[in-house]
Amino acid sequence: AQTVTQSQPEMSVQEAETVTLSCTYDTSESNYYLFWYKQPPSRQMILVIRQEAYKQQNATENRFSVNFQKAAKSFSLKISDSQLGDTAMYFCAFMKHDLNYAANNLFFGTGTRLTVIP
Amino acid sequence: IAGITQAPTSQILAAGRRMTLRCTQDMRHNAMYWYRQDLGLGLRLIHYSNTAGTTGKGEVPDGYSVSRANTDDFPLTLASAVPSQTSVYFCASRTTGKANEQFFGPGTRLTVL
Numbered sequence: 001a002q003t004v005t006q007s008q009p010e011m012s013v014q015e016a017e018t019v020t021l022s023c024t025y026d027t028s029e030s031n032y033y034l035f036w037y038k039q040p041p042s043r044q045m046i047l048v049i050r051q052e053a054y055k056q057q058n059a060t061e062n063r064f065s066v067n068f069q070k071a072a073k074s075f076s077l078k079i080s081d082s083q084l085g086d087t088a089m090y091f092c093a094f095m096k097h098d099l100n101y102a103a104n105n106l107f108f109g110t111g112t113r114l115t116v117i118p
Numbered sequence: 119i120a121g122i123t124q125a126p127t128s129q130i131l132a133a134g135r136r137m138t139l140r141c142t143q144d145m146r147h148n149a150m151y152w153y154r155q156d157l158g159l160g161l162r163l164i165h166y167s168n169t170a171g172t173t174g175k176g177e178v179p180d181g182y183s184v185s186r187a188n189t190d191d192f193p194l195t196l197a198s199a200v201p202s203q204t205s206v207y208f209c210a211s212r213t214t215g216k217a218n219e220q221f222f223g224p225g226t227r228l229t230v231l
Contacts, residue, residue, distance in 0.1 A: 004160075033218055045208065045222035091160060095218060104212065105151055105176060106220055108160035 006109035023092030122223035141209030
């Protein structure tokens with residue numbers, strides 16, 4: 001079974017500063033996807049960034065980047081130039097890469113609540 | 119519509135009542151999912167459907183049932199609601215191919231008294 005661990009229940013960061021959210025996972029799979037989802041107070045789940053495990057290069061999306069360490073099973077999210085709109089719950093998630101597997105569902109961590117302070 | 123819609127937005131329900139949460143997507147995705155979100159536990163999979171006509175159990179299926187009569191709709195039914203089913207319920211669908219991204223509906227907040 002897959003497990004995803006987010007060890008930081010809450011974090012805060014000053015506006016315009018940089019913050020890193022931690023995520024570790026446990027799996028015996030060799031090929032998989034990792035995701036960070038953002039859930040603002042509106043409750044909508046929004047995909048922030050995605051990483052394919054077979055890619056060594058870390059994914060980046062504008063102010064968001066990841067540090068993917070496959071051997072250590074670590075997948076941290078860095079938010080640069082934090083903005084007030086980044087205030088949200090952030091979830092790390094894992095998905096097997098197997099197109100024949102029926103579920104291919106997401107396994108989620110418990111989330112980190114990030115507050116950006118003006 | 120574009121994306122996934124869920125109904126109702128929120129609901130208060132008496133224990134023992136039957137309730138169906140509706141989910142509709144217009145993206146023609148084959149795979150659909152139901153998750154529940156509870157404080158401190160993240161999101162957990164209840165049931166899934168790989169394609170119309172097939173369904174499967176997730177991590178926490180007890181007390182819930184689903185059906186998938188067509189590609190677009192994936193309703194979740196609580197046959198006899200209990201207070202432990204108080205939660206926020208999210209429906210999702212998944213693209214096929216390399217992208218493998220899941221798209222989520224806006225959620226339904228259900229309170230069982």
